Amino acid sequence: EGFGVWVRDTCHNAFRIANFLIPDRIRKSLVYVTERGFNNGCDSAAMPPIAIWDYYRATSDKSILYETYSELFKFIEKADSIYDKEKGLIRAEHSAAQDAFPEIHNGGDSLSPQIYYAHMYFDMANICDEIQKAPEKSMVFRQKGEAILSNIKRQYWNEEKSCFTSGPRGSEAYEKGIWEATGAEACVWPRFHVADSRQRREFLQTIKTQRNALNDFGLNWYPFEKGKNHFWNTCWVSWTEGIAVAANHEGDIALLRKLIFQQVRNVVVNKTFHEAVDYTTGKAW
Numbered sequence: 708e709g710f711g712v713w714v715r716d717t718c719h720n721a722f723r724i725a726n727f728l729i730p731d732r733i734r735k736s737l738v739y740v741t742e743r744g745f746n747n748g749c750d751s752a753a754m755p756p757i758a759i760w761d762y763y764r765a766t767s768d769k770s771i772l773y774e775t776y777s778e779l780f781k782f783i784e785k786a787d788s789i790y791d792k793e794k795g796l797i798r799a800e801h802s803a804a805q806d807a808f809p810e811i812h813n814g815g816d817s818l819s820p821q822i823y824y825a826h827m828y829f830d831m832a833n834i835c836d837e838i839q840k841a842p843e844k845s846m847v848f849r850q851k852g853e854a855i856l857s858n859i860k861r862q863y864w865n866e867e868k869s870c871f872t873s874g875p876r877g878s879e880a881y882e883k884g885i886w887e888a889t890g891a892e893a894c895v896w897p898r899f900h901v902a903d904s905r906q907r908r909e910f911l912q913t914i915k916t917q918r919n920a921l922n923d924f925g926l927n928w929y930p931f932e933k934g935k936n937h938f939w940n941t942c943w944v945s946w947t948e949g950i951a952v953a954a955n956h957e958g959d960i961a962l963l964r965k966l967i968f969q970q971v972r973n974v975v976v977n978k979t980f981h982e983a984v985d986y987t988t989g990k991a992w
Contacts, residue, residue, distance in 0.1 A: 711745035718754030752785035753823035760830035813874030818890035828852035896949025924989035
């Protein structure tokens with residue numbers, strides 16, 4: 708309709724459920740965003756290789772790998788352009804969308820994009836290997852993914868605060884134990900191999916007990932921010948799947964039920980899974 712198709716949201720829809728639920732429809736969208744998608748976030752470039760590799764795993768449709776292979780390299784080039792070799796991290800000021808309000812606590816190395824870019828490199832290597840293309844590039848991709856993942860584990864886990872902070876060691880976020888929801892989800896989601904079982908259990912407990920973080924309406928995306936906008940003091944209810952998986956993985960059935968019923972409430976009240984609601988009132992913005 709002239710507005711464009713968002714890369715990150717399309718790809719998140721794909722690897723969260725659509726690759727299983729509506730593979731024929733999501734395939735068209737995935738091909739479209741690799742060619743003409745609207746880049747709407749610091750982590751957008753990370754998403755297509757992750758979503759397309761997940762699509763292949765869900766459907767065994769290898770043709771999409773051949774069809775999108777050459778287009779995927781422009782996303783790799785984007786990632787390479789913001790990769791800091793000295794830090795072994797991706798330069799990313801925001802954890803959410805491009806229009807996000809300034810995140811001043813993370814020092815410019817926001818957590819969740821680090822996780823997604825690490826797995827972008829892993830999954831691009833998987834795609835190369837599966838269709839037997841560019842073995843030398845595949846090796847480089849894996850090395851970059853391993854470097855980023857290793858630095859996430861080493862620099863973002865705050866033992867004293869029992870959380871992965873939104874910025875690395877040396878940032879205000881690390882010193883104060885500040886975390887945000889997208890980083891929390893990606894860290895505890897077992898598919899991304901960041902938290903070990905102990906860290907996952909401890910971070911889930913932190914999420915449950917942190918003031919202004921979790922209520923019956925949802926998970927506050929930025930529990931440490933006092934203002935109000937469509938990210939701060941807001942719940943994007945559909946973006947807690949990884950936390951639900953982690954709760955199930957660790958046997959925290961009470962938390963799992965809470966997250967499920969947040970989804971149920973959102974669907975009943977707002978007639979959609981994908982909606983942002985006010986953390987205090989539960990009303991859709």
